[in-house]
Amino acid sequence: MADAIAQAAQGAWQESVLERVEWQTKSVKSFFLRPQYWQSFRAGQHVDVRLTAPGGYQAQRSYSVASAPELAGLYELVVERLSDGEVSTFLHDVAEVGDEIEIRGPFGGHFVWGPADGGPLLLIGGGSGVAPLMSILRHHAATGHEIPVVLLYAARTWIDVIYREELIARDAAEANFALLLNLSRDAPRRPQDAGGRIDAPRLSATLAGFRSAPQLIFVCGSNGFVEAVTDDLLDLGLRPETIRTERFGG
Numbered sequence: 001m002a003d004a005i006a007q008a009a010q011g012a013w014q015e016s017v018l019e020r021v022e023w024q025t026k027s028v029k030s031f032f033l034r035p036q037y038w039q040s041f042r043a044g045q046h047v048d049v050r051l052t053a054p055g056g057y058q059a060q061r062s063y064s065v066a067s068a069p070e071l072a073g074l075y076e077l078v079v080e081r082l083s084d085g086e087v088s089t090f091l092h093d094v095a096e097v098g099d100e101i102e103i104r105g106p107f108g109g110h111f112v113w114g115p116a117d118g119g120p121l122l123l124i125g126g127g128s129g130v131a132p133l134m135s136i137l138r139h140h141a142a143t144g145h146e147i148p149v150v151l152l153y154a155a156r157t158w159i160d161v162i163y164r165e166e167l168i169a170r171d172a173a174e175a176n177f178a179l180l181l182n183l184s185r186d187a188p189r190r191p192q193d194a195g196g197r198i199d200a201p202r203l204s205a206t207l208a209g210f211r212s213a214p215q216l217i218f219v220c221g222s223n224g225f226v227e228a229v230t231d232d233l234l235d236l237g238l239r240p241e242t243i244r245t246e247r248f249g250g
Contacts (some may be wrong), residue, residue: 009109013050015100019074021234023201024162028080028128031091035098035103038073041065043139044112044132046216047075047105051090058200064220064246065106075103078131084144098237111149111218111246114139119147122206122214124198124229126154127249130162133220141174150178150214152199152206154225157186180206200232207236220246 016035023029026118046064051072067076081092095101113121113136121140123133140149155161161181181193182202182237188194194202207213219229226245233243 002052008215009103013102013117015071016075016103018095018097018099018101021095023077025085025160026229028078028162029092031077031079031095032067033077033101033103034073035076038075040069040072040105042108042114043068045106045108046106046132047103049077049087049091050102050104051087052066056202058203059086059090061085062107064135066131068135068142070139070142075106076136078128080128090139111244113218114215115143115145115147118215119149120210120212120214121147121149122210122217123149123151124153124217124219124221125151126198126225126229127160127248128158128162129221129246131220131227132213132246133218134163136148136218137170137177141170141177145178148210150180150209152180152182152198152202154184154221156184156246158183158189167246174190178209199230200235203229204236205244207238215242217243218246219243221248222249 014036016033019029019034021029038123046062050058050060052058063077063079065075065076067074079091082088082154083184091241123136125133131206133151137149164233167179169214182198183195184197217233226247230243230245234240
């Protein structure tokens with residue numbers, strides 16, 4: 001048993017059971033996997049998922065863990081169905097509760113946060129890039145720390161906001177958390193939200209809302225999203241060492 005756990009900790013592939021599936025939006029689901037040997041992790045890390053066809057063909061994809069480390073025994077993965085995505089289409093269209101799915105990890109040492117890393121924190125996500133930021137938010141709440149956190153989250157429309165109800169509830173209940181939404185193809189529903197994309201003026205206004213400047217900024221989304229946001233942050237005078245990025249695809 002000890003050897004098997006050590007292998008899992010070192011990144012060996014292992015079977016996990018798909019315990020439950022939850023819809024997030026019309027194209028995004030959460031998949032809750034229970035591995036044989038669960039390893040604790042740092043909020044922001046990811047796991048690899050591997051599928052093997054009967055003929056031996058394999059497809060592999062990395063997904064950030066959206067659950068907090070406090071959800072012992074499970075990894076929650078947020079998966080958007082992409083028409084050309086071999087792993088995402090299988091998970092959405094074929095996988096069923098009770099199926100076994102190969103995973104390894106968690107991995108990652110840069111895009112992570114724990115209370116010892118301090119704050120304030122500015123989290124900036126685009127689309128499914130909110131997944132590792134949710135892990136950070138949930139871990140922040142579970143540890144009970146009073147570090148201020150702001151999530152600036154971009155989605156196409158109101159119904160495309162992943163974890164919308166949870167995020168709004170947290171915004172109302174947690175004194176040290178604020179949610180700001182940018183809807184590129186929809187009208188804002190709340191006074192603090194905005195239409196259009198996240199741009200330099202929006203970032204400037206968000207930064208102005210902090211009592212003291214954020215000590216760490218986490219940016220996660222597509223390549224184009226991350227590059228645009230990071231360039232704007234640097235132009236606004238943020239120090240490069242305070243910015244951590246994670247990119248999802250093209």
